[in-house]
Amino acid sequence: MMNFFIERFLGGKQGAVAIALLALLILVIFPLALDLFRLNLVGKYLTFAFAAVGLVLLWGYGGILSLGQGVFFGLGGYAMAMFLKLEASDPQSTAIQTTPGIPDFMDWNRLYELPWFWVPFESFAFTLLAILVLPALFAYIIGVAMFKRRVGGVYFAIITQVIAVILTVLIVGQQGFTGGINGITDLRTLNGWDIRTDSAKYILYFINALLLLAVIMISRFVLTSKLGRLLLAMKDKEDRVRFSGYDVSNFKIFIFCLSAVISAIGGAMFTLQVGFMSPSLLGVVPSIEMVIFAAVGGRMSLIGVVYGTLLINFGKTGFSETFPELWLFFMGGLFIAVVMFFPNGLAGIYNKYVSKLAFLQRYLPAIKLPKSKADTQSNASSSASTSDNAAEGAKS
Amino acid sequence: MSTNTDFLLAIEDLTVSFDGFKAVDSLTMYIDKNELRVIIGPNGAGKTTLLDLICGKTKASSGSIQFKNQEITKLVEHQITRVGIGRKFQTPSIYENLTVYQNLEVSYSEGRSVFGSLFFKSTPKLEAMIEEVASDIQLTEFLETQAGVLSHGQKQWLEIGMLLMQEPELLMLDEPVAGMSAKERDETAELLNRLCKNRSVIVIEHDMEFVKKIARKVTVLHQGKILAEGAMEKVQADEKVIEVYLGH
Numbered sequence A: 001m002m003n004f005f006i007e008r009f010l011g012g013k014q015g016a017v018a019i020a021l022l023a024l025l026i027l028v029i030f031p032l033a034l035d036l037f038r039l040n041l042v043g044k045y046l047t048f049a050f051a052a053v054g055l056v057l058l059w060g061y062g063g064i065l066s067l068g069q070g071v072f073f074g075l076g077g078y079a080m081a082m083f084l085k086l087e088a089s090d091p092q093s094t095a096i097q098t099t100p101g102i103p104d105f106m107d108w109n110r111l112y113e114l115p116w117f118w119v120p121f122e123s124f125a126f127t128l129l130a131i132l133v134l135p136a137l138f139a140y141i142i143g144v145a146m147f148k149r150r151v152g153g154v155y156f157a158i159i160t161q162v163i164a165v166i167l168t169v170l171i172v173g174q175q176g177f178t179g180g181i182n183g184i185t186d187l188r189t190l191n192g193w194d195i196r197t198d199s200a201k202y203i204l205y206f207i208n209a210l211l212l213l214a215v216i217m218i219s220r221f222v223l224t225s226k227l228g229r230l231l232l233a234m235k236d237k238e239d240r241v242r243f244s245g246y247d248v249s250n251f252k253i254f255i256f257c258l259s260a261v262i263s264a265i266g267g268a269m270f271t272l273q274v275g276f277m278s279p280s281l282l283g284v285v286p287s288i289e290m291v292i293f294a295a296v297g298g299r300m301s302l303i304g305v306v307y308g309t310l311l312i313n314f315g316k317t318g319f320s321e322t323f324p325e326l327w328l329f330f331m332g333g334l335f336i337a338v339v340m341f342f343p344n345g346l347a348g349i350y351n352k353y354v355s356k357l358a359f360l361q362r363y364l365p366a367i368k369l370p371k372s373k374a375d376t377q378s379n380a381s382s383s384a385s386t387s388d389n390a391a392e393g394a395k396s
Numbered sequence B: 001m002s003t004n005t006d007f008l009l010a011i012e013d014l015t016v017s018f019d020g021f022k023a024v025d026s027l028t029m030y031i032d033k034n035e036l037r038v039i040i041g042p043n044g045a046g047k048t049t050l051l052d053l054i055c056g057k058t059k060a061s062s063g064s065i066q067f068k069n070q071e072i073t074k075l076v077e078h079q080i081t082r083v084g085i086g087r088k089f090q091t092p093s094i095y096e097n098l099t100v101y102q103n104l105e106v107s108y109s110e111g112r113s114v115f116g117s118l119f120f121k122s123t124p125k126l127e128a129m130i131e132e133v134a135s136d137i138q139l140t141e142f143l144e145t146q147a148g149v150l151s152h153g154q155k156q157w158l159e160i161g162m163l164l165m166q167e168p169e170l171l172m173l174d175e176p177v178a179g180m181s182a183k184e185r186d187e188t189a190e191l192l193n194r195l196c197k198n199r200s201v202i203v204i205e206h207d208m209e210f211v212k213k214i215a216r217k218v219t220v221l222h223q224g225k226i227l228a229e230g231a232m233e234k235v236q237a238d239e240k241v242i243e244v245y246l247g248h
Ligand SMILES: Nc1ncnc2c1ncn2[C@@H]1O[C@H](COP(=O)(O)OP(=O)(O)O)[C@@H](O)[C@H]1O
Pocket: B018, B023, B041, B042, B043, B044, B045, B046, B047, B048, B049, B050
């Protein structure tokens, strides 16, 4: 039982060490070393890491690049924000409005009653369910429409990007229903619990960190299952998988839905910790940033992408304080450099250089060279060393 | 069109046309249970296309393909695989990033749905089967090796092994010995002779020495049509065949 847990949820001994180190960093070191303002900032960065973890499943293993993960982050974030906003808009606090009891931005936009799709978000249970089900459902619809028709690759990436644009335009345009470009702001309490206090911020930070670790473990379980190996197989030889009796599209739809749900959890935690949700978090730029986090961290590494996300966001904060206008160029350049020189990102660099000694000890006796040496590529076996998966070094 | 038959595979009047060019042209052919059939023919004769039609990679323009009396031209690829047809591609098609063991495991006929594969647990039966297949294809020592580093011949065998994991009733192999050494060819011939004991096999091959080692019944394809069919000796003596293919 314990063994099963270590192998399947932690990724073996090496994986267990990696996840323990990450847990130490985000659960102990950050809270001890950082003041609340900085810790809250890290908590915000870690919500983006959810999206990056989702991209490991979808892009790293599934080989499906989505440039619209911000959409799902936003769905989760908005669902949570709608609930909080309704709680903050009770008739007493909004007594000065034309229509008390509805969110302020609706009142400003001359709405006189709560739109029907807002009503269910008065229930916390519904909201929690919506955070998980809405993104899954939306991803399912997109997935069926695309993957059943065997749309993939660049076309899929472009279409997800377009969806991100459309959703942004929709939210910005429908100010009365959505809060428009400013988003949903001035959120206060969650079931009566004030989320703006210091203690709440600490608690939310820890909930977020634990959720992230849980999501990584669940993702690990998926990747170490037969389904995980099938994803790698599909990425390599989709036709072979099809002719082995698998309905390839179903697997793509599943992994797309899962990555969407994970991204949405991050979005919901963003809203709780940062206290607002706006279109600036779900459009083209954040969606692409999420891909960059994953690429820099290493798109085959569930844990590497968390470091990638942290690193880039620290950099972004530091950088944009000094040269705000240069940041986008810098990040674009970094992305190109990583893709060209370090296709496996930080995790790849770590595995290549830092864990080299461990690798030699562990694998030298185990390598069996095939009889015919003529066409072996001995370097391919070096990729078997990674803490994450045998396919880490896949050049895809 | 046809009524129930004892044939495993009944292809009748099958045609596919690519922009008017008929790569397979009103072809009729029957495969028995436990038969090993070799299809030969010059390049471009339509051999690969014929396999594409059977396994669903290409859709027929007209005609019928029945497998165990079930029409399969309307099925999609994975459904055709599931009724019991396995197909090996001309170039080795294996998962380079997975180990030999994982290649075989992934090809196993259970846990084919999303949730079936997510919660799939290896069973003693599967372990035994992988061992048996690995020994059949002489890769027992390489189970933990990444498939990408195997030699070309070993890759070909691995793909055959992956098909065996699917437990197909009809196995279709497109030029399985292309690029193999003489020794590997002999071993492959032996393997195929063993394989057809409890399933039907269709082999497409160019190499006549190899064909002689395995062939009982040969079909010669030319320009999408059957030129001759019968025992190897008879076909080899056929004048039309000599003219278009053997005599060059
Ligand atoms: N998808 C396709 N579109 C157009 N022409 C094709 C297609 N597939 C095969 N052909 C043509 O059909 C003919 C038969 O090809 P093929 O079945 O590969 O021959 P072979 O007997 O050498 O395996 C060739 O002339 C080839 O160019």
